[in-house]
Amino acid sequence: MDVLDFLDPQVGKYVDALLRENNVGVCGGPLYVSDPKTGRHTIAKKHCCDRFKIQIPYAGNTVTWQVIFDSMHPSDPPDFIFTDQDLGFMPEVEEIKSLVNWDAEDTKSLTLVIRELLGTYKEHQRKLLGDRLQFEYNSLLETGKFTDIEVYHSRKTARGPTIVNFLIRLPVDFSNIPEFLVKDNPGEDAAILLVSFQNQEATKVSPQLYLSPRVEHVLGGSASLRIPAFQNGGCLMDYVPNVCQLLENMVDQIVKGFQKRKEYISAFLSHYGRAILEYDAETFNRISLLLDHSDFYCILHISIPTFFPRDQPHFELQSIYNMTTYGKLISAIVKEYPYSPRWSGNEMAERARVFLDQWIPEFKRTSMSGGRMR
Known part of the structure; x- marks a missing residue:
């Protein structure tokens, strides 16, 4: 059953607008709402819940916040409860302008608040960086090319130090990829690089490349997508442009290859004429x-x-x-x-x-x- 079936209609209208937000953060993924509950002292029934959890894709993880409305006063702005994993994230209400200026008549009001909170959360995570990782972050921004970055600190455990994730959107232009290669794969074209630092000193680094389904299909599947290892003593300012250039070269080969295949097929059509039994006139x-x-x-x-x-x-x-x-x-x-x-x-x-x-x-x-x- 849909979570909206459990929410008070005055709350559900904000959630419905929020769930239509399919382009959140670097990954450009959707938000999810779960665990609807009611603050009333009654047995939970349909259309009476006024609180829920929102799951947000962020820096290779999922950030979960609890959103609390008051169905008895539906025009009031919501409250938020952040989990222990948010490492002391507690923004001042005055900092969230869309919350201070809450417009109960605008169904996108909750969406605006979430966007603003995410921006504040992103800055909070950045401030937690140590000197070395702060250098890595600032160096990427200073290139002027890699500006869509999310940083996330996992909790420190007894088995090891805090892992810090850098999620970086690579600004690769996929617009020239032939239409036949992408028409059956919906969604935004994207290339995302996840770089995990095992500690603040960056002595152990693990990179992973993630591509949207149709981009992966275009580039020949995961077997063709090997990226170089992150060298000891290296830095993101050198590594990320190299990975980006690798992808750009592959895309360029795909685009040029399509034109060359078309030329190749045309040449055989010309040389062999009526000997042609069949050929692929779309992918060549x-x-x-x-x-x-x-x-x-x-x-x-x-x-x-x-x-x-x-x-x-x-x-x-x-x-x-x-x-x-x-x-x-x-x-x-x-x-x-x-x-x-x-x-x-x-x-x-x-x-x-x-x-x-x-x-x-x-x-x-x-x-x-x-x-x-x-």
């Missing part, structure tokens, strides 16, 4: 042709990789006559054909044609004898 990552050499026919399947032309296309010849003992058509992977990423699509197609004219007779002899070429 595959094409199949029916080849004829001295009345011997075979099919050439070409798969074009995401990072083309850096990565060479995959050629596979398939017989239309002969089968293996397992009932599959005999095929052969063509590995040593002429290729250079510096060639134009037209030259690639022309050189492939010359090579195949010389190579198909060998494939014919092998397939006719029931062999398998690899």
